[in-house]
Amino acid sequence: MSDADLDAVHARMIAEAAERGARFAAVRACRHAPTDGCRCRKPRPGLLVSLCAHLKVPPADAVFVGDALSDLRAARGAGMPGALVLTGKGRASAAEVRRAGLATAGVFDDLRAFAVAEVGGG
Numbered sequence: 001m002s003d004a005d006l007d008a009v010h011a012r013m014i015a016e017a018a019e020r021g022a023r024f025a026a027v028r029a030c031r032h033a034p035t036d037g038c039r040c041r042k043p044r045p046g047l048l049v050s051l052c053a054h055l056k057v058p059p060a061d062a063v064f065v066g067d068a069l070s071d072l073r074a075a076r077g078a079g080m081p082g083a084l085v086l087t088g089k090g091r092a093s094a095a096e097v098r099r100a101g102l103a104t105a106g107v108f109d110d111l112r113a114f115a116v117a118e119v120g121g122g
């Protein structure tokens with residue numbers, strides 16, 4: 001995906017969330033290739049660590065929600081609880097994530113279920 005396409009995805013995501021009364025404090029993405037050896041590409045934790053520093057949130061007080069083993073490995077590497085959602089790659093990843101003990105914040109059907117469990121509402 002080009003940088004312009006990714007920017008468009010983020011803009012649409014932010015706009016659709018705003019229509020529903022939600023907002024993002026920050027949006028980040030690794031824009032490197034797998035061969036670049038950067039610190040921000042999952043399963044490396046660099047993106048999560050820098051985002052926590054930017055938002056002034058201790059990693060242990062945040063939760064990283066993902067659908068892949070690499071997501072939950074990044075969370076562990078950042079010292080952050082990880083939650084697995086069963087959407088996307090989640091169902092295929094679930095057995096391996098559970099075996100590795102990486103879903104320390106739980107397993108949820110989808111992001112809505114996680115949000116309801118974390119902050120209530122519905």
Ligand SMILES: [Zn+2]
Nearest residue numbers: 030032038040
């Ligand atoms: Zn990167």
